[in-house]
Amino acid sequence: SAVISQKPSRDICQRGTSLTIQCQVDSQVTMMFWYRQQPGQSLTLIATANQGSEATYESGFVIDKFPISRPNLTFSTLTVSNMSPEDSSIYLCSVGGSGFNTEAFFGQGTRLTVV
């Protein structure tokens, strides 16, 4: 199993500013994933973060808006840039288990409110 810590757990930010969310895992993992969950909605995958390479973004998400860092095998950050009220969501970090076809583990999420 993997234990994931996300910081901050919640924040209220002014529009036009940026927020960096941290994700720390208690073990080394190859791939980390970032999701967004808008109010009342399901989770949407933002990007896959691989150590040593650029993140792979899903359709509708761009690096300029959601830059991601992955400096090592236990840590990643997601920045939400130039925020607007539409960015108010829960942002979740996730990792897969070792190998294929194993369970994924999720952090508790960062609840972001943009005012």
Place this chain on the structure above:
Amino acid sequence: DAKTTQPTSMDCAEGRAANLPCNHSTISGNEYVYWYRQIHSQGPQYIIHGLKNNETNEMASLIITEDRKSSTLILPHATLRDTAVYYCIVSGSSNTGKLIFGQGTTLQVKP
């Protein structure tokens, strides 16, 4: 990855079995069926997964039809703490944790 269809919501009486259906008629031979749940204000939690055989663990049972076009998650004795959104996800054999979530089923367990 194949698309899944789940009922939007279901109710279950506390102590009774909760049977949550999922249709995945376009599933391919190497795709697994995963179930996760999300209790309010928490990150999703893995429940169980399977390829074609029925699976059981300490949390639930997964019944997959012979043609693999549908499955049912069974919580044998639902408690109030099982109230959550349940997601059925189909993913390929090379999956390393990347998940595409549908809308899920909101299960309300009632006393």
